[in-house]
Amino acid sequence: MHYMTDRKRAVGAGAAHTGTLQHWFMTVSGVALAVMLPVWLYLFGAAIGGTRDQVVAAFANPFTAILTALVLVVSMRHFAKGSAVMVEDYAQGAARKAGLIFVSSLAAVIATTGLYALIRIAL
Amino acid sequence: MAEATGSSKRVERPLSPHLQIYRIQMTSVSSILTRITGHALMAGVILGVWWLLAAAVSEPYFALANAVMTSWFGKLVMTGSLWAVWYHYLAGLRHVLFDARLGLEIKTAEMLGWVCILGSVVLTVLTIVIV
Numbered sequence: 001m002h003y004m005t006d007r008k009r010a011v012g013a014g015a016a017h018t019g020t021l022q023h024w025f026m027t028v029s030g031v032a033l034a035v036m037l038p039v040w041l042y043l044f045g046a047a048i049g050g051t052r053d054q055v056v057a058a059f060a061n062p063f064t065a066i067l068t069a070l071v072l073v074v075s076m077r078h079f080a081k082g083s084a085v086m087v088e089d090y091a092q093g094a095a096r097k098a099g100l101i102f103v104s105s106l107a108a109v110i111a112t113t114g115l116y117a118l119i120r121i122a123l
Numbered sequence: 124m125a126e127a128t129g130s131s132k133r134v135e136r137p138l139s140p141h142l143q144i145y146r147i148q149m150t151s152v153s154s155i156l157t158r159i160t161g162h163a164l165m166a167g168v169i170l171g172v173w174w175l176l177a178a179a180v181s182e183p184y185f186a187l188a189n190a191v192m193t194s195w196f197g198k199l200v201m202t203g204s205l206w207a208v209w210y211h212y213l214a215g216l217r218h219v220l221f222d223a224r225l226g227l228e229i230k231t232a233e234m235l236g237w238v239c240i241l242g243s244v245v246l247t248v249l250t251i252v253i254v
Contacts, residue, residue: 027222030215037212041205044171045254048201049193052185055178068175075168082161106165114172117179 015088022081029078033071040071059121072114080107150229153236157214160207167204170197205250210243 002009047058059065080103087099170192177188191197217235220226226235 027219031219034212034216037208041208041250042254045205045250048174052178052182052189055175055185059175059178072172079161079165079168086158086162110165110168110172113176117172117176120179121175 022085025081026078029074029081032074033078036067036071036074040067043067056121059118065118065122069115069118072111072118076107076111080104083107149233149236153214153217153239156240157211160211160214164204164207164211166200167207170200202247202251206243206247209246209250210239213239213242213246 043058043064047055050058059068083103084100087096087103091099174185174188174192177184192201217226217239220235221232226232
């Protein structure tokens with residue numbers, strides 16, 4: 001007789017060893033980005049080509065700064081989790097682990113660098 | 124089935140998808156493009172964040188990053204990223220539709236693939252015109 005429930009036996013048995021949280025995270029972050037990006041693309045695009053003073057002034061604007069910070073953090077988590085699926089699709093063993101660590105770290109480095117720049121401009 | 128019992132010899136079977144004879148379809152191409160654009164976008168993100176960091180740090184550093192950003196190379200990366208972001212945007216919305224069990228009929232799904240490709244080009248041109 002099994003005391004374990006069917007669900008308990010199934011959890012972790014899939015190829016990714018996790019449930020549907022990853023997919024749901026991609027939906028939530030994707031929809032958030034879909035809302036933010038049209039406005040952010042306009043603001044970022046308008047800032048390109050300006051002098052340093054103009055660029056600093058553009059990103060010193062509270063709305064632009066907050067939106068840019070949100071786009072950075074959400075998009076880099078979206079990238080890390082989406083890229084992790086690709087790594088899981090194509091790599092096994094040590095290469096998979098190295099790849100997962102790499103994409104997650106790359107996303108963290110980029111997001112942190114961008115946030116540092118925004119804070120430095122804001123101060 | 125018959126070969127499976129008693130014999131230690133493994134039958135060579137074609138792996139799926141069998142790339143030499145694979146007939147590409149709109150649904151598979153649009154799916155692969157979603158993954159490619161999502162990853163290629165990192166080029167634009169890295170250039171953009173570097174440019175912003177340079178603007179925050181100093182005048183000479185910004186002069187360097189801005190020269191790269193406004194060069195033909197920078198423009199190529201930014202224009203490519205703009206198309207990639209719009210493609211990924213539309214393809215992502217398509218996935219939200221699919222999750223809601225909409226647009227899953229083959230004809231509709233193929234049509235949505237064309238919407239992603241053509242729509243992304245239209246949105247890219249539109250963004251360049253507006254910005």
